[in-house]
Amino acid sequence: MMKMVTQSSPNKDQDHDSPPKSQNLLRNPSTELCRFTDPEVDQLYTHFPLGTVFRPLDSSLKSDSVSSVWVCFPAAPFQIGYSYPFPEFTQQFFTLTSTCYSQAMTMLWMVLYTLKQIISDEGLDFNLSELSRLYNLVSHGCHRFQFKAKPQQPHPLLKTTKNDTSWRNQFFFMRRDTIPLGNSLPKKWTLKSRI
Numbered sequence: 098m099m100k101m102v103t104q105s106s107p108n109k110d111q112d113h114d115s116p117p118k119s120q121n122l123l124r125n126p127s128t129e130l131c132r133f134t135d136p137e138v139d140q141l142y143t144h145f146p147l148g149t150v151f152r153p154l155d156s157s158l159k160s161d162s163v164s165s166v167w168v169c170f171p172a173a174p175f176q177i178g179y180s181y182p183f184p185e186f187t188q189q190f191f192t193l194t195s196t197c198y199s200q201a202m203t204m205l206w207m208v209l210y211t212l213k214q215i216i217s218d219e220g221l222d223f224n225l226s227e228l229s230r231l232y233n234l235v236s237h238g239c240h241r242f243q244f245k246a247k248p249q250q251p252h253p254l255l256k257t258t259k260n261d262t263s264w265r266n267q268f269f270f271m272r273r274d275t276i277p278l279g280n281s282l283p284k285k286w287t288l289k290s291r292i
Contacts, residue, residue, distance in 0.1 A: 117162035132266035152270035172267035202243040
């Protein structure tokens with residue numbers, strides 16, 4: 098197994114040493130500190146391009162922490178099977194909605210992953226316009242988002258509605274300039290979003 102590359106040595110560029118800063122958007126920040134350890138990140142290393150630089154665990158960071166140098170990723174998409182860079186359909190969703198990856202609740206990731214599989218396996222021509230006919234993008238506080246089936250409609254994808262409670266503490270940071278699209282990813286959480 099390959100070990101992750103971490104940024105831990107002093108660097109002449111002060112920005113690379115400054116930690117991400119919380120936007121103070123979390124309802125219970127003391128219960129949402131990072132608990133995803135470096136060995137756990139090591140297990141996800143193969144999901145990223147070679148040369149990706151991961152920030153070592155800092156248990157004082159929160160998932161709403163932002164930086165022009167570091168970007169926060171939740172563990173959930175990689176635990177269900179995603180690799181980075183994300184497939185086109187998934188990335189289009191985040192680009193259109195201007196949401197940060199760490200704002201997506203587990204259920205949202207599960208729906209996007211299931212749709213990605215269906216699109217890939219069945220060769221379907223499915224786009225974000227069609228996604229918006231099936232779901233509303235909703236937030237239950239703290240500016241995190243999930244999908245909700247349209248009113249009076251059955252849930253279009255069964256077994257994708259469960260949200261694991263530990264996901265709020267399972268995230269990590271990567272240096273933007275070491276990943277594809279890194280410098281174009283949002284640098285702060287969006288406060289309102291829709292499909």
